[in-house]
Amino acid sequence: MDLGIKESLANALKQSRYHAKRCFDRFTSRGRRLVKPQELIYAIEKTIDDELERTKVLEGSLGQILRSTEEAVVIPPNVVLAVRGSPGRWEYLKVNADDVTVHALTPTQYLTLKESIYRANDEDTLDVDFGAFDFCMPRLTLPSSIGNGFHYISKFATSRLDGDLENAKPLLDHLLTLNHGGEKLMINETLDSISKLQKALIVADVYLSAHQKDEPWRTFEHKLKEWGFEKGWGDSAKKVKETMKMLSEILQAPDPSNMESFFSRLPVIFNIVIFSIHGYFGQSDVLGLPDTGGQVVYILDQVKALEEEILLRIKQQGLNAKPRILVVSRLIPDAQGTKCNEEMEPILNTMHSHILRVPFRTSKGILPQWVSRFDIYPYLERFSQDAASKVLEVMECKPDLILGNYTDGNIVASLMARKFGVTQGTIAHALEKTKYEDSDINWKKFEKKYHFSCQFTADLISMNAADFIITSTYQEIAGSNQRPGQYETHSAFTMPGLCRVVSGINVFDPKFNIASPGAEQSVYFPFSEKEKRLTSFHPAIEELLFNKEDNNEHMGYLADQTKPIIFSMARLDTVKNITGLTEWFGKNKRLRSLVNLVVVAGFFDPMKSKDREEMAEIKKMHQLIEKYKLKGHMRWIAAQNDRNRNGELYRCIADTKGAFVQPALYEAFGLTVIEAMNCGLPTFVTNQGGPAEIVVDGVSGFHIDPNNGDESSEKIADFFTKCKVDGEYWDRLSRGGLQRIYECYTWKIYANKVLNMGSMYGFWRQLNKESKQAKQRYIDILYDLQFKKLAKTIEIPDIKAHKSQEPV
Numbered sequence: 001m002d003l004g005i006k007e008s009l010a011n012a013l014k015q016s017r018y019h020a021k022r023c024f025d026r027f028t029s030r031g032r033r034l035v036k037p038q039e040l041i042y043a044i045e046k047t048i049d050d051e052l053e054r055t056k057v058l059e060g061s062l063g064q065i066l067r068s069t070e071e072a073v074v075i076p077p078n079v080v081l082a083v084r085g086s087p088g089r090w091e092y093l094k095v096n097a098d099d100v101t102v103h104a105l106t107p108t109q110y111l112t113l114k115e116s117i118y119r120a121n122d123e124d125t126l127d128v129d130f131g132a133f134d135f136c137m138p139r140l141t142l143p144s145s146i147g148n149g150f151h152y153i154s155k156f157a158t159s160r161l162d163g164d165l166e167n168a169k170p171l172l173d174h175l176l177t178l179n180h181g182g183e184k185l186m187i188n189e190t191l192d193s194i195s196k197l198q199k200a201l202i203v204a205d206v207y208l209s210a211h212q213k214d215e216p217w218r219t220f221e222h223k224l225k226e227w228g229f230e231k232g233w234g235d236s237a238k239k240v241k242e243t244m245k246m247l248s249e250i251l252q253a254p255d256p257s258n259m260e261s262f263f264s265r266l267p268v269i270f271n272i273v274i275f276s277i278h279g280y281f282g283q284s285d286v287l288g289l290p291d292t293g294g295q296v297v298y299i300l301d302q303v304k305a306l307e308e309e310i311l312l313r314i315k316q317q318g319l320n321a322k323p324r325i326l327v328v329s330r331l332i333p334d335a336q337g338t339k340c341n342e343e344m345e346p347i348l349n350t351m352h353s354h355i356l357r358v359p360f361r362t363s364k365g366i367l368p369q370w371v372s373r374f375d376i377y378p379y380l381e382r383f384s385q386d387a388a389s390k391v392l393e394v395m396e397c398k399p400d401l402i403l404g405n406y407t408d409g410n411i412v413a414s415l416m417a418r419k420f421g422v423t424q425g426t427i428a429h430a431l432e433k434t435k436y437e438d439s440d441i442n443w444k445k446f447e448k449k450y451h452f453s454c455q456f457t458a459d460l461i462s463m464n465a466a467d468f469i470i471t472s473t474y475q476e477i478a479g480s481n482q483r484p485g486q487y488e489t490h491s492a493f494t495m496p497g498l499c500r501v502v503s504g505i506n507v508f509d510p511k512f513n514i515a516s517p518g519a520e521q522s523v524y525f526p527f528s529e530k531e532k533r534l535t536s537f538h539p540a541i542e543e544l545l546f547n548k549e550d551n552n553e554h555m556g557y558l559a560d561q562t563k564p565i566i567f568s569m570a571r572l573d574t575v576k577n578i579t580g581l582t583e584w585f586g587k588n589k590r591l592r593s594l595v596n597l598v599v600v601a602g603f604f605d606p607m608k609s610k611d612r613e614e615m616a617e618i619k620k621m622h623q624l625i626e627k628y629k630l631k632g633h634m635r636w637i638a639a640q641n642d643r644n645r646n647g648e649l650y651r652c653i654a655d656t657k658g659a660f661v662q663p664a665l666y667e668a669f670g671l672t673v674i675e676a677m678n679c680g681l682p683t684f685v686t687n688q689g690g691p692a693e694i695v696v697d698g699v700s701g702f703h704i705d706p707n708n709g710d711e712s713s714e715k716i717a718d719f720f721t722k723c724k725v726d727g728e729y730w731d732r733l734s735r736g737g738l739q740r741i742y743e744c745y746t747w748k749i750y751a752n753k754v755l756n757m758g759s760m761y762g763f764w765r766q767l768n769k770e771s772k773q774a775k776q777r778y779i780d781i782l783y784d785l786q787f788k789k790l791a792k793t794i795e796i797p798d799i800k801a802h803k804s805q806e807p808v
């Protein structure tokens with residue numbers, strides 16, 4: 001296939017030589033530049049006058065290849081196409097416009113040419129090449145396998161154990177390391193060879209067959225211990241026998257399915273550290289504060305689900321260990337009325353989980369104020385050291401698994417995992433690189449505001465250091481046929497003058513796993529479950545939606561309260577595009593006649609915001625309301641922090657037979673989408689990012705194009721017009737959404753997957769100790785020589801000058 005693209009381009013150019021040459025002459029006629037694919041197609045349309053010929057070229061191989069081209073570097077007489085044949089597969093093809101010949105380039109050659117457009121190709125620039133360490137690691141080959149890493153790792157691990165019995169020695173060694181609080185689990189040193197283990201398993205099997213299935217472990221513990229077995233095999237004779245049989249079968253003839261089952265039963269994970277550093281990480285009154293959004297919701301629900309699953313496993317393993325989960329965040333002394341200045345806070349609805357907050361220490365003292373996620377890098381190294389000491393103090397042991405969240409949490413997770421020698425998983429939530437067009441090539445322009453030099457370097461370090469990567473959707477890794485994934489855009493890119501990443505991450509790496517989050521179903525349940533409805537909130541929600549007076553919480557009003565409501569709720573970031581939705585609504589008369597608009601976002605006074613983007617968006621909202629005279633048609637509600645009430649709010653919107661709209665210019669996943677769907681509210685979701693994967697267009701909701709507001713608002717209007725004539729239509733969509741949720745998006749499915757990953761990848765890292773170490777050395781160099789230097793360029797605010805502010 002790879003070779004295929006080059007050949008088919010060469011053939012296409014040969015076959016339509018006359019037109020091809022004219023088109024490529026046109027591409028090069030405007031001189032050196034970086035070109036987007038639309039421009040190439042447009043140029044063909046303008047160059048070939050004859051309609052038949054034009055269609056032939058556009059629909060033939062050349063047109064197809066240009067449509068798969070993500071960008072092109074034009075340096076006359078050459079045009080270099082960056083062609084994405086399929087998810088994760090890129091080729092760089094240089095076409096000479098003079099003789100229309102084709103040559104393949106390496107990523108380094110392509111990126112160097114790209115830099116030259118920006119007059120920045122520096123021979124001495126740093127080439128970052130993580131691929132150089134991957135030569136002995138297995139890779140997936142099919143795009144459809146991407147994100148399914150766990151299953152492939154179990155296959156790869158199986159084949160390593162296969163053949164000679166001695167090949168299973170690493171598994172024996174792994175079992176011998178298992179313990180909880182120093183107490184041995186599964187086996188002890190009596191079983192110090194594979195053959196001894198195999199024999200003991202046979203004897204134990206015969207012995208257990210004579211016991212009742214439900215006999216508890218303690219009744220035969222003594223005997224099994226004599227043979228070298230310790231606790232952890234199961235809580236009953238049946239469970240123990242099953243687990244032993246799985247291991248016997250693995251030793252006899254390893255197969256991936258037994259490996260997966262066996263590893264899912266191993267008592268490996270009791271203590272987890274989860275890093276989520278930036279923002280205000282708390283359980284109440286934090287959502288809607290700058291940088292504080294879905295990640296907090298995700299983690300609190302995740303902790304609850306993980307704790308439940310670990311407790312269940314501990315019971316089934318026949319142990320009575322206590323698990324411990326610590327969410328490590330930043331302690332913010334000036335907490336703005338939140339609890340973010342408290343060191344320890346138990347996590348609600350859990351028994352053994354806490355938030356542990358550690359302050360940012362600097363040479364000038366502890367940083368009192370909130371700091372934007374974009375400015376967070378100078379504090380992280382010290383934070384990771386302080387956090388490591390605190391974790392040891394609180395847990396009284398090293399964690400068994402460390403999970404990072406977002407760039408800051410992930411890099412600190414990598415530092416701690418390195419220090420403790422522990423398995424590490426990363427969760428991006430959103431990789432910032434994709435959100436801002438050409439943020440890599442134009443990094444200097446963005447640097448002052450966003451410090452992408454630090455962020456992208458940190459992201460590369462942690463995605464390469466991690467043992468496994470959890471993503472919420474496939475598109476997050478490898479996009480779709482039309483659009484590269486968030487991780488995929490890190491495979492080869494350049495930041496002129498800083499570094500050239502010739503191999504950042506390979507999306508075919510089996511470390512990638514899709515484990516989608518859910519929405520807490522005790523909070524987000526269908527509007528039709530009347531007996532469960534939280535009616536005590538109804539007066540407050542009625543006030544929130546319909547009271548005509550403006551106040552701190554709401555502005556604008558709904559003159560006709562009988563209309564359905566289209567609803568959106570998000571942080572007031574530019575990418576969330578709440579202002580876009582307001583404008584679409586303002587402009588579309590038909591939509592305005594059919595429905596009212598209600599948005600929950602930010603707050604109303606730009607002077608009160610500390611966030612650059614939020615301020616601009618607040619101002620824009622006011623302008624739009626004025627421009628389109630939206631009073632009477634639209635309600636703007638300030639950020640809402642009460643989760644239970646928000647759940648009921650979605651349901652009240654469903655009562656109006658309304659819909660939820662997620663209009664983001666780009667959304668990594670989109671928790672609000674699954675919250676709305678859980679409540680039975682039909683959804684219109686952006687086709688840019690995760691929501692397009694959550695919703696099946698026309699079945700469980702609809703896709704809309706945030707870059708085409710007119711088309712999107714028409715699609716919403718069409719839905720409500722159709723609902724008027726087909727009384728069943730709204731219900732069909734509502735049911736479709738719920739069905740999709742129950743099949744794919746629940747926390748139970750998530751927790752099970754993540755714990756299985758922790759267990760299996762923990763073994764895999766042992767199997768590949770040497771190559772992991774080599775890569776780690778490279779990561780250390782990048783961290784020490786590049787990241788630390790970049791982090792130092794970010795200014796640390798004057799701590800003494802900080803004045804505590806009123807809570808927003």
Ligand code: UDP
Pocket residue numbers: 287288292293294295297569570571600601602638639640641642643646669670671672673675
């Ligand atoms: N949210 C909220 N109040 C608000 C805005 C958002 O409670 O005023 C919640 C929302 O219900 C969801 C989360 O914040 O649980 C936002 O997550 P999402 O994934 O949609 O976006 P993010 O903010 O993480 O980019």
Ligand code: LCN
Pocket residue numbers: 293294295298429430472667668669670671672
């Ligand atoms: C961050 C985002 O931007 C959202 O798209 C996700 O839903 C959220 O984190 C939780 O992963």
